[in-house]
Structures are given as structure tokens and as C-alpha cells.
Amino acid sequence: MSVEMQEPLPTTFITKLIECVGEKNLLTDKNECWNYGYDNSRGHALPQAVAFAISHEQVLTIVGLCNQHKIPLTTRGRGTGTTGATVPLHGGLVLSLERMNKIIRVDPANRLIVAEAGVTNKEIQIAAGEHGFFWPPDPTSAAFCSIGGNLAYNSAGPRAVKYGTPRDNVLGLRAVSGAGDELRTGTFTTKGVVGYDLTRLIIGSEGTLAIITEATLKLTPLPASKRTMRVVYNDIFSASQAVAAIMAQPVTPCALEFIDHAAIEMIRDFSTAKLPDNAGALLMIEVDGPNSAMSDAVDSIHEAAKNKGLLSFDEATSAEEIAALWATRKALSPALRKVAPKKINEDVVVPVSHIPELINGLEKLATQHGIKIVNFGHAGNGNIHVNLLIDPDDPVEMKAAHECLDEVFTLVLKLEGSLSGEHGVGIEKRDYIPRELDKNALKLMQSIRLEFDPEKILNQDKTLPD
Amino acid sequence: MTQDLSKEFQEKIEDCFDNSRCINICGHDSKQFYGRTINNQYEKLSTIEHQGVIDYQPTELVITVRSGTPLAEVESVLDEKNQMFAFEPPQFNQQGTIGGMIASGLSGPARPFAGSVRDAVLGVSCLNGKGEKLVYGGQVMKNVAGYDISRLMTGSMGTLGLILDASIKVMPKPEQTITLVLEQSAEQALQTWQKLGNQALAISASCQFNEQLYIRLSGNAAAVKHAQSMIGGEPLKEDKQFWQQLRDHELDFFQGPGSLWRLSLAGATMQLNLSGDTLIDWAGAQRWIKTDESDNVIRHLCESHGGHAALFAPPDNKIEAFHPLAPGIALLHKQLKQAFDPVGILNPLRMTADY
Numbered sequence: 001m002s003v004e005m006q007e008p009l010p011t012t013f014i015t016k017l018i019e020c021v022g023e024k025n026l027l028t029d030k031n032e033c034w035n036y037g038y039d040n041s042r043g044h045a046l047p048q049a050v051a052f053a054i055s056h057e058q059v060l061t062i063v064g065l066c067n068q069h070k071i072p073l074t075t076r077g078r079g080t081g082t083t084g085a086t087v088p089l090h091g092g093l094v095l096s097l098e099r100m101n102k103i104i105r106v107d108p109a110n111r112l113i114v115a116e117a118g119v120t121n122k123e124i125q126i127a128a129g130e131h132g133f134f135w136p137p138d139p140t141s142a143a144f145c146s147i148g149g150n151l152a153y154n155s156a157g158p159r160a161v162k163y164g165t166p167r168d169n170v171l172g173l174r175a176v177s178g179a180g181d182e183l184r185t186g187t188f189t190t191k192g193v194v195g196y197d198l199t200r201l202i203i204g205s206e207g208t209l210a211i212i213t214e215a216t217l218k219l220t221p222l223p224a225s226k227r228t229m230r231v232v233y234n235d236i237f238s239a240s241q242a243v244a245a246i247m248a249q250p251v252t253p254c255a256l257e258f259i260d261h262a263a264i265e266m267i268r269d270f271s272t273a274k275l276p277d278n279a280g281a282l283l284m285i286e287v288d289g290p291n292s293a294m295s296d297a298v299d300s301i302h303e304a305a306k307n308k309g310l311l312s313f314d315e316a317t318s319a320e321e322i323a324a325l326w327a328t329r330k331a332l333s334p335a336l337r338k339v340a341p342k343k344i345n346e347d348v349v350v351p352v353s354h355i356p357e358l359i360n361g362l363e364k365l366a367t368q369h370g371i372k373i374v375n376f377g378h379a380g381n382g383n384i385h386v387n388l389l390i391d392p393d394d395p396v397e398m399k400a401a402h403e404c405l406d407e408v409f410t411l412v413l414k415l416e417g418s419l420s421g422e423h424g425v426g427i428e429k430r431d432y433i434p435r436e437l438d439k440n441a442l443k444l445m446q447s448i449r450l451e452f453d454p455e456k457i458l459n460q461d462k463t464l465p466d
Numbered sequence: 467m468t469q470d471l472s473k474e475f476q477e478k479i480e481d482c483f484d485n486s487r488c489i490n491i492c493g494h495d496s497k498q499f500y501g502r503t504i505n506n507q508y509e510k511l512s513t514i515e516h517q518g519v520i521d522y523q524p525t526e527l528v529i530t531v532r533s534g535t536p537l538a539e540v541e542s543v544l545d546e547k548n549q550m551f552a553f554e555p556p557q558f559n560q561q562g563t564i565g566g567m568i569a570s571g572l573s574g575p576a577r578p579f580a581g582s583v584r585d586a587v588l589g590v591s592c593l594n595g596k597g598e599k600l601v602y603g604g605q606v607m608k609n610v611a612g613y614d615i616s617r618l619m620t621g622s623m624g625t626l627g628l629i630l631d632a633s634i635k636v637m638p639k640p641e642q643t644i645t646l647v648l649e650q651s652a653e654q655a656l657q658t659w660q661k662l663g664n665q666a667l668a669i670s671a672s673c674q675f676n677e678q679l680y681i682r683l684s685g686n687a688a689a690v691k692h693a694q695s696m697i698g699g700e701p702l703k704e705d706k707q708f709w710q711q712l713r714d715h716e717l718d719f720f721q722g723p724g725s726l727w728r729l730s731l732a733g734a735t736m737q738l739n740l741s742g743d744t745l746i747d748w749a750g751a752q753r754w755i756k757t758d759e760s761d762n763v764i765r766h767l768c769e770s771h772g773g774h775a776a777l778f779a780p781p782d783n784k785i786e787a788f789h790p791l792a793p794g795i796a797l798l799h800k801q802l803k804q805a806f807d808p809v810g811i812l813n814p815l816r817m818t819a820d821y
């Protein structure tokens with residue numbers, strides 16, 4: 001990624017930074033800064049300095065300094081984002097929160113946990129689990145990603161279909177606005193809101209409005225048991241019909257994952273997983289709840305899953321059986337890695353009833369552009385991961401991929417969908433945003449951004465186009 | 467009735483913007499008592515003839531409705547497909563429109579277990595204070611493109627824009643519902659909620675008053691039976707009516723003497739030392755109190771427990787209806803209001819004395 005010629009950071013700025021975080025919490029050496037210039041997208045840009053804050057007060061001071069000196073500021077959790085939101089496009093300072101990793105309070109009586117933004121999702125799950133709870137957002141990157149990043153991106157995983165995304169599972173925030181003001185939003189009660197809902201406004205804003213230093217997360221009791229089902233259909237129409245029927249009955253599954261025909265073929269090629277010959281689409285379904293309610297829940301799902309295209313319905317109860325059923329789904333990632341280690345992975349959303357049209361449209365685009373496309377994802381809420389299996393080092397393939405992606409987004413919007421369900425906008429999708437948001441809405445978002453960050457120091461040129 | 471008045475509303479607001487004329491947006495006026503009293507000299511802009519279900523796909527679990535549509539009408543449309551709004555919106559005096567439901571942001575007894583109206587609003591289209599039409603979000607369950615404005619509009623009391631229509635998430639109705647009653651004091655109930663709170667039980671509402679603890683269970687037959695065996699108590703007859711009366715403030719409790727305050731507290735907070743009758747809802751997180759205590763005493767006490775207090779039906783603006791905001795947050799609110807409504811013509815002073 002190209003970076004314009006940058007002025008060196010003012011010496012007084014660096015001196016003040018050292019005063020604030022201490023020398024051992026500041027990097028200015030190019031080689032050391034390099035590692036903080038990328039995330040899990042293809043982007044990279046060299047930051048001029050990297051500061052590791054260890055307290056809210058330090059963040060407050062740092063934002064003040066950046067405002068005073070007009071230094072671009074990029075907040076970074078663990079850098080696992082996939083859309084370039086932590087890439088410091090204009091150099092400046094990267095503020096890493098990875099050392100703000102304390103769990104401040106676990107409060108089982110009020111079902112909440114208060115933690116600093118740099119704590120990983122997995123650490124939260126462990127701390128909550130000790131008291132019989134969990135925090136619903138479950139991105140696959142849970143072991144590495146920070147809750148600050150989860151909130152900034154509104155990241156989620158399979159469980160969102162039943163338990164919602166971070167927006168639904170956060171009670172309040174402590175944050176520093178782009179203007180350098182301290183904010184406390186929300187309350188310790190059941191998501192009580194006084195005034196406008198700033199908590200939800202900041203969640204999903206990708207670090208463009210405020211830096212989250214602390215979050216109060218709402219916990220959910222761990223269910224006593226779980227059942228896993230694998231259901232195979234002869235085509236995508238039958239599978240989508242089943243998804244709609246499953247979502248419309250009262251037992252909401254805690255996972256409703258889907259993989260398409262191209263993905264099934266891939267699993268066949270690269271694993272020993274056994275699937276019916278004419279399998280055209282596969283659903284992995286999980287239900288949770290008290291032990292005694294499980295068999296009724298499975299029956300309800302089975303009933304809803306039945307249609308003309310149903311080829312097989314397998315249910316697992318024991319740990320081994322569950323592992324065996326998931327093996328099919330889990331064989332997919334290594335297979336994809338073998339075929340296209342640097343694939344492009346998009347996460348679009350369409351209404352559930354439009355999934356077949358989306359998948360058919362994608363098949364056509366794949367043929368038209370000579371690109372293999374494999375789709376899987378969270379079918380229960382129409383959030384589909386569209387994978388373009390290309391080699392980004394091949395300029396011809398890359399060009400075809402860009403043209404294809406453009407048409408993928410057009411298709412998604414035609415189907416009344418959204419460009420992203422969980423991976424966010426960052427740099428990667430910024431220029432497509434005006435296609436989804438209307439002109440007035442975009443203008444208003446830009447003015448909200450200015451209210452929070454008048455000097456435009458936070459994640460400049462990301463998330464919203466100018 | 468189906469009628470689209472977007473154009474008329476737009477022209478009206480444009481005109482008011484040009485002439486700095488204030489307007490009072492209203493639906494059925496069923497929640498007029500809620501929040502600050504608005505100057506009755508302001509021109510009324512009623513949404514009630516802007517009606518109709520624009521789109522309803524039961525299998526997509528979402529309904530898109532014009533703001534003036536009566537809530538009762540929408541609920542009966544959902545009922546036909548055995549679906550519902552999971553957040554149990556109140557219908558004071560059996561009235562209320564979809565726009566009012568969203569603008570007031572009020573949810574009923576199911577709220578801590580099934581989410582709030584905010585959780586359910588997936589998209590809105592609205593007119594800002596210049597009369598510009600803005601569309602946010604959509605009909606899909608997940609969407610991270612841009613800021614979450616739909617949720618900002620929810621509960622903003624019409625101060626940020628006139629809601630034209632909204633897409634709202636709906637849920638299938640549970641297979642079975644029963645309510646159990648146990649003789650328990652407030653202190654005992656708070657302990658019971660603690661014990662039950664760390665188990666995944668099929669509880670869909672729970673409140674305590676008059677030495678009785680009420681627990682509603684909803685789910686499939688086995689899940690309800692399981693929870694019932696854990697909780698005990700006696701089944702309540704006419705339980706549907708009971709929860710409706712609680713939701714719509716029709717229980718005798720709400721008619722008693724004293725001002726009605728709503729305290730929002732962390733569920734496990736002990737009983738506060740305030741005079742007057744208390745009804746605890748939301749398994750401890752929402753406490754209704756009928757009291758003559760001063761606003762200072764009430765708010766101070768709530769704050770000391772990390773909560774906040776609203777005077778639910780203030781007779782006038784002498785006492786602020788909503789809990790005062792911290793200075794930094796208050797400033798941001800003002801700036802947000804300015805971004806949506808630069809001249810300040812939409813429901814002025816409805817939320818705070820500042821704008």
C-alpha cells in the first residue's frame with residue numbers, strides 16, 4: 001500500500017509519548033514498527049511509531065497529544081481483522097491495546113464481566129466459563145482477537161443466529177472519543193440506555209469514532225446440553241427452503257451453518273468424509289438447552305428440515321459422534337488452504353429466501369470470470385462467506401477477481417442484502433459503501449464522525465468514503 | 467388502511483426547516499405522558515394516516531411497516547402467522563403506533579430474556595430536521611456497513627427524525643407458556659433470581675410485588691416442564707392478562723398514590739431504602755416505585771448503585787423526566803442532535819431542557 005511522503009513525527013510529540021507510556025512501551029524503529037503495519041488483509045503501511053497503552057488514562061493522554069499535533073492515530077487490537085481497518089494508511093501512530101489485558105471484574109450475580117479492551121475473546125470465555133456463563137460472540141479467531149476488535153467490528157460467529165452479535169451483548173463502554181473526551185456509555189443494568197444509544201453507535205464503528213478502553217459484557221448461562229445435526233440436500237433450493245422453515249419454528253438453533261455444492265466437492269477431493277453422491281448442499285445445525293428438552297428440539301428441527309430434496313439427516317449425541325459430523329465441515333478450511341492459500345474471502349448477507357438466487361448468481365459469475373467460487377457460512381441469518389479461489393500474485397487472476405467482486409456486490413445489493421455481516425468495511429470495502437448507503441445517510445454518518453473526531457485523526461480514510 | 471404520506475411529511479418538514487417552525491411529531495399520543503412535556507403551541511405532525519404493512523415475509527422473520535400503523539393491527543397480522551414481537555411492546559390505553567413504539571424505545575416484561583425493541587429494529591427510513599429522507603440498515607439480521615443509526619433512532623423520542631417506516635425482527639411464538647407464582651418477599655425474590663440466573667432455563671418474564679414472585683416460562687413442552695420442576699410454585703390462571711396488565715400499567719399497583727419512577731439497576735442490587743410501594747420487574751433490573759421521595763434522593767441513590775432513574779409520568783417539567791447525562795455525553799448528544807436536526811425543530815425539549 002502506498003504511503004505518501006510523511007513528515008517525521010515532532011520530537012516534542014515523541015518526548016511526551018515517552019513520558020506517557022515509558023520507553024519500553026514505545027517503538028519508533030522502522031523494523032520493529034513494520035509488524036504493526038498490517039492485519040489479516042492484503043494491506044500494509046508502515047507506522048511511524050507504535051505505542052502500547054496500559055491504562056485508560058494513557059489512552060486519554062495519547063489521543064490528546066495526537067489532536068494537538070494532528071497525528072494520524074490507528075487503534076489496534078490484535079490485528080486479526082480482514083479488511084485493513086488497522087493498516088495505518090497515513091503512517092502516524094499505531095496505538096496497540098494488546099497490553100490492556102486485564103479482566104477487571106467478573107460479576108456472576110449480575111451476569112456481567114468488565115474487561116479492558118485488549119483481553120482476548122478466549123480469555124473472556126474462560127473467565128465466564130468458570131462461573132457457568134459464556135459471552136455469545138464467537139469469531140473463529142477467538143483465541144487471538146481482542147474484545148476491543150470484536151466490538152469495533154461487531155464481529156460474530158455461528159452463535160449469533162440465536163444469541164446475537166456484540167451489539168446485543170454489551171451493556172456499556174468506557175471510551176475516549178476522537179476529540180479526546182472521556183466517555184462512559186450504557187449502564188450496568190440490562191442494557192439500559194439514558195439518552196441516545198451511543199454504545200451501539202460506537203460498536204461497529206471500526207475505531208473511527210472513539211477508542212474503547214473498557215467494556216461491560218453481558219453474559220449468558222451455558223446451556224446444559226447440545227445436539228448436533230448434519231443434513232444433506234440434493235440442491236441449494238431445498239437447503240434454503242429448510243433454513244427458512246427451521247428459522248420459522250420456535251426452537252431457534254444455536255448454529256445453522258451451510259456449505260454449497262462447490263465446497264462439498266472440495267471436501268470430497270481432500271478428505272475421506274462420506275457424503276451422499278448427489279449432495280448439492282449441506283447444513284450443520286446445533287440446538288442447545290436443558291437435557292430433557294433436547295429430543296423434542298431435535299424432532300422439531302427434523303420436522304422443519306424435511307422436504308423433497310432431503311437426502312440424509314444425521315444426529316449426534318456423544319462427543320465422538322459430534323466430532324465425526326463436524327469433520328466434514330472442518331475438512332473445508334484445510335482443503336481451501338491447499339487450493340488457494342491466499343483466497344479472497346467476502347462475507348455478504350442476503351435475506352434467507354434469496355440464498356438460492358445468490359448461490360446461482362455466484363455460480364454464473366464464477367464461470368463468466370473463470371474463477372472458482374466456494375460458499376459457506378451462517379445460513380440462519382443469511383450471512384454467506386464467498387470465497388474466490390485465486391492467486392493474488394497473478395495479476396491476471398487478480399484483475400478478474402476484482403471485476404468479479406464488483407459484480408458480486410451488485411448481485412448482493414440487488415437481492416436486498418448487505419456488503420458485510422461481520423468482517424466490516426475497513427479499506428477493502430470502503431469504496432463500495434456508497435452503493436449500499438444512500439447519499440443522505442452517508443452524509444449524516446460523516447457529520448457524526450466529525451462530531452466525535454473533529455481533527456480527523458482516527459482511522460482516517462477508512463470505513464466511510466469521503 | 468394503506469397510505470403513504472412520505473411526500474407530504476417531507477414537504478411539511480422542509481417548510482418548517484425553512485421557516486424555523488417547531489413541530490411535535492406524534493402517533494396516537496398514547497405515550498404523551500412519557501418524557502418531558504412539550505409546548506402545546508408547536509404544530510402537530512401526526513403519523514396516524516401514514517399506514518400499512520409494506521412487506522411481511524414470515525419465513526424471513528421480519529416485517530416492514532409504516533410508522534402510523536397501529537401496533538395492535540401489526541400484532542394481529544403477526545398473530546395470524548403465529549409470530550410476535552419478542553420484546554412485548556406496551557400499549558398504554560390499548561393504543562400506540564409502530565413509530566411511537568420505536569421512538570419511545572419501551573419494551574415489556576420479556577425484555578431481559580428476549581431482547582429490547584432496539585435489538586429488533588433492523589432498519590429505518592426517516593426524515594431528518596431538514597426534511598431529507600435517510601435510509602439505514604435493511605431487512606437482513608446482520609449488517610455492519612456504516613454506523614448503526616437505526617438503533618440511535620430507537621428511543622430518541624422523535625428528536626432526531628420522523629420515522630417513516632421500519633423493518634423489525636419478529637419471532638415465532640413459543641409452543642407453550644405458563645406462569646408460576648411463589649410466596650416471596652422482594653429480598654427472597656432477588657435471591658431466587660440469582661439462583662436461577664446462572665442456568666439456561668426457559669424463563670420469559672419475572673416480577674415481584676405484594677409478597678408474590680411471578681415467573682413466566684415459555685418454550686417447548688419439555689423445556690417448560692424442566693423449568694417448572696426446578697422452580698415449583700403454583701400455576702397462575704389468566705396469566706396472559708396478568709402480563710398484559712403489567713406491560714400496559716393496568717395493575718392496581720400503578721394506580722396507587724405517589725409519583726411513578728422507573729429505576730434501572732443491576733439485577734442483583736439489594737432493595738433500595740426508599741419509601742413507597744415497589745414492583746420489581748425484569749428479574750431485578752427494572753424497579754417501579756410509587757413514592758413521594760425527592761428526585762435528588764432517588765437519583766443519588768440509584769447512581770450510587772450504578773443505575774439511573776426516570777420519572778415516568780411527570781406532571782410538568784419542574785423535575786426532569788430522564789436521568790441527567792454526564793457532561794461529556796451530554797455534549798455529544800447535543801452535537802448528534804445538531805447533525806440530525808440543525809435548526810432544532812423536531813420535538814424540541816422533549817428529551818432534555820437543552821434542545
Ligand SMILES: Cc1cc2nc3c(=O)[nH]c(=O)nc-3n(C[C@H](O)[C@H](O)[C@H](O)COP(=O)(O)OP(=O)(O)OC[C@H]3O[C@@H](n4cnc5c(N)ncnc54)[C@H](O)[C@@H]3O)c2cc1C
Binds near residue numbers: 145
Ligand atoms: C483466522 C481468522 C478467523 C476469523 N474469523 C472471524 C469470524 O468468524 N467472524 C468475524 O466476525 N471475524 C473473524 N475474523 C476477523 C477478526 O478476527 C475479527 O474482526 C476480530 O474481531 C478483530 O479483532 P482484533 O483484536 O484483531 O482487531 P484489529 O484487527 O486489531 O482491529 C480491528 C478494527 O477495530 C479497531 N479497534 C481495535 N481495538 C479497538 C478499540 N479498543 N477501540 C476502538 N477500535 C478498536 C481497529 O482500529 C480496527 O478498525 C477472523 C480473522 C482471522 C484471522
